[in-house]
Amino acid sequence: MENLERIIADCPFFAGLDHTYLNLIVGCASNVRFEAGSYMFKEGTPADTFYLIREGKVAIEIFAPHRKPIIVSTVGEGEIVGWSWLLPPYVWKFHGHALQSVRAIALDGKCLRAKCEENHDLGYEILKRVVQIVEHRLDEARFQQVDVYAVQR
């Protein structure tokens, strides 16, 4: 547990979080591993977990019928994968595909949601952090949409 707490405390996502809250979060955490090529989660399935990536790279993919999946972004070491666990209907919107062997901390979203409901201060702290990630990813997606390397005519 101590080791997990240290890893979680060192993650930028949880930076500055009160020790009491970290203890609560550690109670919902476990170490996981995914082989290269395996799927960590799939679109449409219940999103009851999110991941803090310790090592490896995860592709966020969109399923496209009659096409190969489309990789919209990759997430790597020190980053968080998944926020669908926090918002109804708690369902993954994308595939999470381990491009390399991935070591991660899995955080039980159901467990953490319950703790956030019981303790709104914790809930607010988590929400602020998740919103920041959502903002970054939205910025990145908008920038990607600009297609800056396309030929300007």
Add this chain to the structure above:
Amino acid sequence: MMPQTHSVREVIKETPDTFTLTLQPENGAGASFFQPGQFSMLWVYGVGELPISISGDPGKQDRLVYTVRSVGKATNAFVSQKPGAGVGVRGPFGIGWPVDVARGHDLVIVAGGIGLAPLRPVIYHVLSHRADYDRLVLIYGARSPRDLLYRKELASWARQRDTQVLITVDYGGLSWRNHVGVVTTLLKYARLRPAQSVAMLCGPEIMMRFVARDLAGHGFGRSQIYLSMERNMKCAVGFCGHCQYGPHFICKDGPVFTYEQIGPMMDKYEL
């Protein structure tokens, strides 16, 4: 100001639309001295003249190397030249990258698309004067894996000591196992030491604006960030005014500027 005829020695296809041409002076003309970041005016006889950054090794003075993306009549004509063909060269022109200022510092190079071409001479320079520089970080973004320039060299640079090479593409295919996302997403993986670094940026202007903003957010001062600008250059010596950018002529006062110099102008729609 008169173009000096060079002959095409080699043509390398880098991507489906981008080619690297090596030119050498004809008629025993002298060596080609240039500073990393400088450009030449290339005259494709019968077609027109193009301002193109030099992308070769500044240590190899018997040749001039240019990487050009074929996007119009003149660039098409240039990249279609065959070995032995003659091309007119004026230059080199402009103020290049501050390789002397960067000496003793970490060098953070951020390139987007064909923007890696004007920065390649800096990489050659640093690698051939390795003891003069501290850490080298190269962050490179392209549209897709097939649009990446200098693939073999990227792999070789990544193996150099104290050098970090990070590559991303905006759109990755399924066989791509590297990063997918805009170039700014790589900054969080870079081993940055802003207080002892000089950053050099080249790519589409909008990309440089985002990168410069994010580097400033990481603690880089505006005077530590250098950008290579591009405008419609004609005379290349500050007479014609085609490349005027606020109070500057890109051809003569640049193309390399500090973010401190031009940052405020980059937010002006009219410029």
